[in-house]
Amino acid sequence: xxxxxxxxxxxxxxxxxxxxxxxxxxxxxxxxxxxxxxxxxxxxxxxxxxxxxxxxxxxxxxxxxxxxxxxxxxxxxxxxxxxxxxxxxxxxxxxxxxxxxxxxxxxxxxxxxxxxxxxxxxxxxxxxxxxxxxxxxxxxxxxxxxxxxxxxxxxxxxxxxxxxxxxxxxxxxxxxxxxxxxxxxxxxxxxxxxxxxxxxxxxxxxxxxxxxxxxxxxxxxxxxxxxxxxxxxxxxxxxxxxxxxxxxxxxxxxxxxxxxxxxxxxxxxxxxxxxxxxxxxxxxxxxxxxxxxxxxxxxxxxxxxxxxxxxxxxxxxxxxxxxxxxxxxxxxxxxx
Amino acid sequence: xxxxxxxxxxxxxxxxxxxxxxxxxxxxxxxxxxxxxxxxxxxxxxxxxxxxxxxxxxxxxxxxxxxxxxxxxxxxxxxxxxxxxxxxxxxxxxxxxxxxxxxxxxxxxxxxxxxxxxxxxxxxxxxxxxxxxxxxxxxxxxxxxxxxxxxxxxxxxxxxxxxxxxxxxxxxxxxxxxxxxxxxxxxxxxxxxxxxxxxxxxxxxxxxxxxxxxxxxxxxxxxxxxxxxxxxxxxxxxxxxxxxxxxxxxxxxxxxxxxxxxxxxxxxxxxxxxxxxxxxxxxxxxxxxxxxxxxxxxxxxxxxxxxxxxxxxxxxxxxxxxxxxxxxxxxxxxxx
Numbered sequence: 001x002x003x004x005x006x007x008x009x010x011x012x013x014x015x016x017x018x019x020x021x022x023x024x025x026x027x028x029x030x031x032x033x034x035x036x037x038x039x040x041x042x043x044x045x046x047x048x049x050x051x052x053x054x055x056x057x058x059x060x061x062x063x064x065x066x067x068x069x070x071x072x073x074x075x076x077x078x079x080x081x082x083x084x085x086x087x088x089x090x091x092x093x094x095x096x097x098x099x100x101x102x103x104x105x106x107x108x109x110x111x112x113x114x115x116x117x118x119x120x121x122x123x124x125x126x127x128x129x130x131x132x133x134x135x136x137x138x139x140x141x142x143x144x145x146x147x148x149x150x151x152x153x154x155x156x157x158x159x160x161x162x163x164x165x166x167x168x169x170x171x172x173x174x175x176x177x178x179x180x181x182x183x184x185x186x187x188x189x190x191x192x193x194x195x196x197x198x199x200x201x202x203x204x205x206x207x208x209x210x211x212x213x214x215x216x217x218x219x220x221x222x223x224x225x226x227x228x229x230x231x232x233x234x235x236x237x238x239x240x241x242x243x244x245x246x247x248x249x250x251x252x253x254x255x256x257x258x259x260x261x262x263x264x265x266x267x268x269x270x271x272x273x274x275x276x277x278x279x280x281x282x283x284x285x286x287x288x289x290x291x292x293x294x295x296x297x298x299x300x301x302x303x304x305x306x307x308x309x310x311x312x313x314x315x316x317x318x319x320x321x322x323x324x325x326x327x328x329x330x331x332x333x334x335x336x
Numbered sequence: 337x338x339x340x341x342x343x344x345x346x347x348x349x350x351x352x353x354x355x356x357x358x359x360x361x362x363x364x365x366x367x368x369x370x371x372x373x374x375x376x377x378x379x380x381x382x383x384x385x386x387x388x389x390x391x392x393x394x395x396x397x398x399x400x401x402x403x404x405x406x407x408x409x410x411x412x413x414x415x416x417x418x419x420x421x422x423x424x425x426x427x428x429x430x431x432x433x434x435x436x437x438x439x440x441x442x443x444x445x446x447x448x449x450x451x452x453x454x455x456x457x458x459x460x461x462x463x464x465x466x467x468x469x470x471x472x473x474x475x476x477x478x479x480x481x482x483x484x485x486x487x488x489x490x491x492x493x494x495x496x497x498x499x500x501x502x503x504x505x506x507x508x509x510x511x512x513x514x515x516x517x518x519x520x521x522x523x524x525x526x527x528x529x530x531x532x533x534x535x536x537x538x539x540x541x542x543x544x545x546x547x548x549x550x551x552x553x554x555x556x557x558x559x560x561x562x563x564x565x566x567x568x569x570x571x572x573x574x575x576x577x578x579x580x581x582x583x584x585x586x587x588x589x590x591x592x593x594x595x596x597x598x599x600x601x602x603x604x605x606x607x608x609x610x611x612x613x614x615x616x617x618x619x620x621x622x623x624x625x626x627x628x629x630x631x632x633x634x635x636x637x638x639x640x641x642x643x644x645x646x647x648x649x650x651x652x653x654x655x656x657x658x659x660x661x662x663x664x665x666x667x668x669x670x671x672x
Contacts, residue, residue, distance in 0.1 A: 151587075153489040153568070153585050155491035155570075155583040157493070157533055171531075172515065175511060175515060176515055179508065179511060179512055179515070191617065191620055192617070192619055192620060195507075195575060195576050195577055195619060196576060196617050196618060196619040196620065197493055197574055197576060197581045197617065197618060198615075198617060199581070199583075199615035199616070199617065199631060199632050199646040200615055200632060200646075203613075204612075204613060204632075204634075207634060207635065208612060208613075208632060208633065208634025208635075208644075209634060209637055213637065214637055217637040217638070218637075230636065230639050230642070231637065231639075232489070232585040232636055232637075232639070232642055232644060233637065234491075234583045234585075234632075234644060234646070236493075236581075236583065238533055238574070239531060239575055239576075240531050240532060240533060240575075241531055245533045245535070245572075247491040247535075247570040247572065247583075249489050249568040249570075251487075276540075276544060277539075277540060277544075279534075279535035279536055280535070281527065281528070281532050281533065281534060281535065282532060282533060283528055283531060283532040284527055284528060284532065295535060296535050296536060296540075296544060296570075297544065298540075298543060298544025298545060299543065299544075300566065300568055301545055301549065301550055301553040301554075301567065301568075301569065302553070303566050303567075303568070306566070306568055308544075308568060308570060310535040310536075310570070310572075
């Protein structure tokens, strides 16, 4: 077994942070001391790890020289506030917030671009992409040799759990109100999410794009090492508690060989290919699982250079916490 | 006021058929005698029209020479069984099932290709496209002069009401079971639809496409009079009772002028353009309305030749019944 490494998890009380701690335990990651950190509001609570409750402390006064590796699983503002201090203290960091530029912390999805890590030096700074970019990277990486990829079109239907526990509670509350024929007074969401679809997640910029959509485009181009590929991204909010679903259309320069595509997806790591005619769903397949489910593999209608896919993944596990731990597993040797 | 016309509605007990009768009344369509027809199982019930209950009769033995115009609002099998007889009896027909080839009954969306009707002779045979194709045609028609359209990418999230009342009941039942923590035994749908998304609506063919998706591609190409445009279509089932939502990406050969696009959508018939930053939803905007709502009008991320739109429409009204009545309104003069 590897020598244990002291680790900090920032944002330990959030959905992703808690799952990250759980995955470190599940995968028997060589954790020495585990320091759980959060903002002052969340500090004081505790999170279970290896049969004990680990107390969550305030991140503000934390001395990062106490650990070799820190996972930043809170928002971009927290990463921007503490990443420099962690780095200066010689602590490697894996950031899940998307706050750091690729030149400083390249985004890595082990199934797609693990090789990027070879070019880095300790203390490492690595990004773990958004759940959507991670899922797409896992599914598209095995197709790189088969398609002369011109464009990627994605409609990502995201679960409310990505917005935290309040969003989960609100979807349940709204649904119960409507089923009981009571008038709806939305909270958290600015309108009805139950039995409805919301066209955007978060506020759009002046050009109409949300930060999730821009992050998806930027990170997917970087992870696929294909800076010129055209990517259209629409991230919508579905009335689903857990698990993201992706409707994906790819255009190649040439006709797509569907047999080769199926064979490549079948043998690719991190993917479960669902048989033709059937399809995966977020709730029925992806939730709680460590793989990206791929189904509805089909060409275009009268369009041989088109490839369509349907993906589902657990936005908290494979989309976020697990990918960060997989990156850490690859970094272990360099940390010792 | 126009001279009244005797009319038959086949499939009068279905969601679309009932709404069609209601819209004939709302729009003061010059109906003389109204004959409501259905399969033997549904015959005998009645549907309200102008303050009276009209009895629904069996279609099997119906003499189509009694009416000048018949709406076929049942499934493709019913259209295929009775369209020849109706035509031979000199009865014009508007088919909503997609069963008839374009050469016999061209698909018409008045906002997009009303001119097609000028080339037809009585007794007329016209198709009213699928709700998805109708919605897309209304939204894309005003952009024809502005874009050199290369490709259209659509993910259509469809309401369960398109599958009839059983589907509506089942979504409500599954949702209530889950909220009450009772184990789920799906019926009607082959799996959980509550708080989930299903990747296909209906069975796919050997190539993986569903008939809804093929119909969307075929009809949209025909209505836009653009047989060579590349269209990728994915129709998914959303846990939404009423109203369809569409995530649409268009690619033009040249840079898209967003100001001109907004201006064209603003003045186009049948469209309600939602202001930038906001967006329409199926439940909050489209349901019960006669227009297609368009929002999230935006270019691509670093891609000037891309145009993204979000559409919502009432699948039963604007998507189906209303469009058929609008076609009938254009045909009236030729029927007298």
